[in-house]
Amino acid sequence: MNKIISKLSQIKNKKEYFHWLFIYSKPYIPKILLVMFFNIMATVISILMALLSKKIIDSAQGGNIILWAIGIYLLMIFVNVAFTIANGVVSIMLNERFSFGIRKQVYEKIINAHWMDIKKYHTGDLMTRFTSDAGNVADGIVNTIPTIIELLFELIATFATLFYYEPLLAIFAIILAPIAALISYAFAHKMHKYQKKVQESESAYRSFVQESLANLLIVKAFTIEDHSVDKLTNLRDERFKWVLKRAGVGMASSSVLNMAFQFGYIAAFAFGAIQLSNNSITYGTMSVFLTLVNRIQAPIISLASQLPKIVSIFTSAGRIIELEEIQTEEKQMTNIESNTVGVKLQDVSFGYNPKDIVLDNVNLDIKPGEFVGIVGESGIGKTTLVRLIMSFMNQNNGLITFYNEKDQHEAANASTREFISYVPQGNTLFSGTILENIKMGNMNATDEEIQTAINMAAADSFINDLPMGVNTVIGERGHGISEGQAQRVAIARALIRKAPFLVLDEATSALDENTEIKVLEGIKKLNPRPTCLLITHRRSVLDYCDREIKIDNGHIY
Numbered sequence: 001m002n003k004i005i006s007k008l009s010q011i012k013n014k015k016e017y018f019h020w021l022f023i024y025s026k027p028y029i030p031k032i033l034l035v036m037f038f039n040i041m042a043t044v045i046s047i048l049m050a051l052l053s054k055k056i057i058d059s060a061q062g063g064n065i066i067l068w069a070i071g072i073y074l075l076m077i078f079v080n081v082a083f084t085i086a087n088g089v090v091s092i093m094l095n096e097r098f099s100f101g102i103r104k105q106v107y108e109k110i111i112n113a114h115w116m117d118i119k120k121y122h123t124g125d126l127m128t129r130f131t132s133d134a135g136n137v138a139d140g141i142v143n144t145i146p147t148i149i150e151l152l153f154e155l156i157a158t159f160a161t162l163f164y165y166e167p168l169l170a171i172f173a174i175i176l177a178p179i180a181a182l183i184s185y186a187f188a189h190k191m192h193k194y195q196k197k198v199q200e201s202e203s204a205y206r207s208f209v210q211e212s213l214a215n216l217l218i219v220k221a222f223t224i225e226d227h228s229v230d231k232l233t234n235l236r237d238e239r240f241k242w243v244l245k246r247a248g249v250g251m252a253s254s255s256v257l258n259m260a261f262q263f264g265y266i267a268a269f270a271f272g273a274i275q276l277s278n279n280s281i282t283y284g285t286m287s288v289f290l291t292l293v294n295r296i297q298a299p300i301i302s303l304a305s306q307l308p309k310i311v312s313i314f315t316s317a318g319r320i321i322e323l324e325e326i327q328t329e330e331k332q333m334t335n336i337e338s339n340t341v342g343v344k345l346q347d348v349s350f351g352y353n354p355k356d357i358v359l360d361n362v363n364l365d366i367k368p369g370e371f372v373g374i375v376g377e378s379g380i381g382k383t384t385l386v387r388l389i390m391s392f393m394n395q396n397n398g399l400i401t402f403y404n405e406k407d408q409h410e411a412a413n414a415s416t417r418e419f420i421s422y423v424p425q426g427n428t429l430f431s432g433t434i435l436e437n438i439k440m441g442n443m444n445a446t447d448e449e450i451q452t453a454i455n456m457a458a459a460d461s462f463i464n465d466l467p468m469g470v471n472t473v474i475g476e477r478g479h480g481i482s483e484g485q486a487q488r489v490a491i492a493r494a495l496i497r498k499a500p501f502l503v504l505d506e507a508t509s510a511l512d513e514n515t516e517i518k519v520l521e522g523i524k525k526l527n528p529r530p531t532c533l534l535i536t537h538r539r540s541v542l543d544y545c546d547r548e549i550k551i552d553n554g555h556i557y
């Protein structure tokens with residue numbers, strides 16, 4: 001019973017995959033058909049060439065050389081080459097466009113998905129899905145599926161031609177096709193399993209490379225270079241193992257098929273030879289028979305060899321569908337005026353998992369324009385509180401509401417991020433110039449606004465000392481400037497947003513006390529004064545706050 005259910009759900013899955021593949025391919029169908037047309041024309045011409053050669057051979061045996069036939073034969077070679085070239089050009093374009101189409105959707109999905117859901121995946125895994133899996137699907141739609149249709153066409157056309165001349169021989173040649181289909185089907189399940197393992201081990205491998213390169217300094221600091229190379233080799237070996245297994249199944253399936261067809265060919269050959277010795281057929285017929293028998297078997301064998309590709313389309317489609325099923329963040333347009341906003345938490349509870357509650361029935365009201373300092377020991381839930389206010393994740397219970405002085409309300413959602421300027425913990429700069437980084441806070445900021453933000457973040461002195469100033473190029477995660485400098489750039493990036501609510505998560509931890517106080521004083525003097533949530537460990541900073549709250553053991557005091 002269970003087996004039947006799992007079989008049924010597999011079928012439902014396949015239907016869903018087909019539907020998904022169809023939706024994706026729809027815009028490209030005309031181009032795909034064009035490619036198929038080129039290929040089918042090439043097949044038609046090959047068949048005509050075989051028939052023409054029969055005519056040439058037969059009449060040569062009769063002492064006649066038909067020059068026009070040879071001429072047409074040559075012409076057909078040229079036309080065939082032309083079709084092949086046209087096909088190549090169109091299919092390269094198609095492949096590029098299609099694979100980018102999928103990648104763009106995958107990227108959009110990842111960018112717009114719930115942060116918590118997407119963070120469950122390693123960046124390396126997401127990259128594998130974005131590149132390799134999307135590539136497999138694109139290649140499948142653009143190349144494999146049309147190839148299969150063409151091969152089927154070739155098979156039917158050749159079979160029909162052969163059947164017209166010699167029905168028995170045609171049946172001889174094709175009798176093994178259903179057996180081939182069964183053999184392939186039997187192997188497909190195993191292949192799917194191995195293909196999945198191949199993609200998973202590819203993900204693990206890429207994740208490791210990406211992470212160790214991003215943390216090169218740690219690798220060096222702990223002198224684990226050799227260990228890292230070993231680990232890389234191990235991960236590669238793991239992938240290699242699955243690739244071999246997949247190849248093994250592929251080989252087994254194609255060898256069985258190949259052998260089956262060799263027998264078919266020998267049978268057809270023997271049958272033809274007997275006919276020839278009886279003088280019931282001509283040499284020309286014999287030659288065209290053998291060509292056509294070959295031409296029937298070739299597509300069947302090619303069809304069988306498409307099996308691993310079909311399996312890989314479905315496996316990769318499954319991995320992409322998995323991402324697509326992640327919920328997209330809901331954005332409710334905010335209707336409240338937002339010169340100044342406060343935020344209210346009512347009975348809010350949250351845990352990253354049900355067993356570990358980080359915040360337990362928390363009530364907190366941060367009033368518009370208020371400076372609130374948050375303290376609490378490391379790992380207690382300060383950043384978690386910020387993430388809830390930022391709607392990076394949803395509370396398990398309770399309400400989080402933004403409100404303004406006119407008492408207009410808006411429940412926290414992805415759109416209420418509009419109200420917030422956020423300076424996260426740690427280094428969060430992008431590679432590029434300092435200016436590009438700051439402008440991320442507000443793409444439309446004027447030069448004057450940028451300069452004001454830089455001054456307020458106390459970043460002016462060090463930026464002015466750089467030979468290229470704001471146009472200085474920094475590397476990944478702010479490589480090339482100090483941590484305290486990176487923090488000031490991140491503060492400028494937040495300030496330029498001019499949002500009414502400012503969140504600083506240990507954002508001034510790498511600044512000296514004087515600079516830190518200078519930055520905070522500047523923010524306090526802003527008009528209108530932003531609401532400010534400041535996470536800090538420093539007493540001196542707390543003196544600047546209107547109120548201090550402490551998180552301990554899931555509660556707020």
Ligand SMILES: Nc1ncnc2c1ncn2[C@@H]1O[C@H](COP(=O)(O)OP(=O)(O)O)[C@@H](O)[C@H]1O
Nearest residue numbers: 352353358376377378379380381382383384385
């Ligand atoms: N993404 C996450 N998944 C699971 N647990 C997390 C995650 N982020 C933080 N935690 C846990 O939640 C608790 C609070 O973390 P956090 O809010 O970052 O503390 P801090 O007060 O130092 O900012 C910690 O016990 C931490 O282990």
Ligand SMILES: [Mg+2]
Nearest residue numbers: 382383384425
């Ligand atoms: Mg924190």
